[in-house]
Amino acid sequence: MDYFAQQAINAIQLGSIYALIALGYSMVYGVLVMINFAHGDVFMVSSFFCLLLLLFLPVPFVAALIIVMLATAILGVAIERLAYRPLRNAPRVSAIITALGCGLIIQNTTLSLSPYSQRMPELFVPVTWNFAGVTVSSLQLLIIGVSVALMVALDFFIRRTRYGMAMRAIAQDRMTVPLMGIPVNTIIAMTFAIGAALGGAAGVLYASAYPVISATMGVLVGWKAFVAAVIGGIGSVRGAVLGAYVLGTVEVFTVTVLPSTYRDLVVYSLLLVILVFKPYGLLGRPAVQKV
């Protein structure tokens, strides 16, 4: 039972990080109907931003979180401006390929600059408590707390503010929205900025929880988050969060019954099964094709 509770906390921690990344995939898909394959690598590079920052300027955790989120947001907007915006009216495949290409460029640039895994300096010294045999560290609580706070803020932003409303409007009908005086380009850039900033937060949290970072993290962790977004129903913000916690739970408990090498197999099989039986994910709306 203790063991089970311990694993449950680990699952929530992992799920929270996945959720932050998955939100970036889902928001961009919701607004632009485009899979931003580069997002996983944006997450990866954000933890390298964090590393660089700490090497030159040992700032406290909150400052590091904010600076990295800002830097990552700028990167996200830059990618959108340079690579995706010119293709907005091009065939859909072109945009997907460009996203895949951007991801590879980021990943391999990082790999070329830092061929080996890097050890992260400790962002803060965690305190551990023991509740009836279950160990909880303040770091775990911090990760879960920061993630949940960001998710609640995002949900509020999308549902309650004018900008959030504009985003939902663009997701519904991109052709009509400019006629209502909504600056589409600004809102789309904002979507990328928020998505990337959340990825940046995930990068900082991930690097403090698992302090060895490498250039392949975008594939290993980022793509899992993508799977989470798809399982939840890509395009749906709440679905992304749900999918992330489902995935985190499945991953953590797979390792308790099977060798850890089976983790990817189980995760991607789950994805395939869900797509076959529920093609638009758990909370996604089916796309209606008009003739």
Place this chain on the structure above:
Amino acid sequence: MTRWFRQPPPRGVLLTLLAAGLAACFVIEQFGLVDDYVRFVLITLGINIILCVSLNLVNGWMGEFSVGHAGFMALGAYLSACVSVKWLAWGDPLWMFPLAVIGGGLMAGAVGFLLGLLSFKTRGDYLAIITLAFLMIVKSGLENIPYVGGARGFLGIGNHTTLLWTAIWTALTLWAIRNLVYSRFGRGIVAVREDEIAANAMGVDTRKAKLAAFVVSSFFGGVAGALFAHQLQFINPGVFDIVKSTEILVMVYLGGVGSLAGSILGATVFTFLSQVLQPLGTWRMVILPLILVLLMLFRPRGIMGMREFPWFVPRREFPAKEDKK
């Protein structure tokens, strides 16, 4: 001179060229006319052409987006390696190797059939995600099968991929896919790209067309994987990852979607470029995607997109006037 290339070649020219090419490969191989490096690059070129043309069938002519081609390669590579190393190791490579290659192709084709079934319900982005999941499942599945070496890889594969075999399979792939896309049935595949619902309304069996495209494409993907395994003599699951798939995508979209000549061109440019850029190490994989992104921004359909070199087009496609004489 240019008039020559605007019309189909005189009868028999293609066959003669093909025979001459195969004979040249045989002679080069037999008498060792080129050094090992050139031979290696030429074989890689052939394999890349097979991969590029076969992926082009799904991504170009049918207009879907598959990122799973490296998975089919992996299936073909592993099955053929099992045949040639474990099951028929006593056989003479002369008949055992083609059997291994065909076996690899059939294995990949069978799995391609299953993936084709999934493509009935889902299209576009979701199908791309399914192919991605397929790729990851194949890779991590192979890592967990100790019989084929697990994550450490499959060692001791014979060096059976000769220049001649590569040339024969390349020609076969080009021939099969040309005849498929210019056949009455193959037009259905192109119709799926243009508008699936309209195609259905016109009486095209889109399900059959999709299945055929997936099966043929994955069969030749598997063949390429088999040749690849017997060229490198060592494979591990890590080789067949998303980067490998992306390399094939670069070739397809560089050369041009829906074009045989484009596929050959794309594979050729890619093969030589990646050899030239070899000294750059990992920066090579920065430059190649950068080329892809720039290409998408400035020439989204690739060099030969949707156009074809007339020599690859069947004679009946041309106006009857030119066919006389």
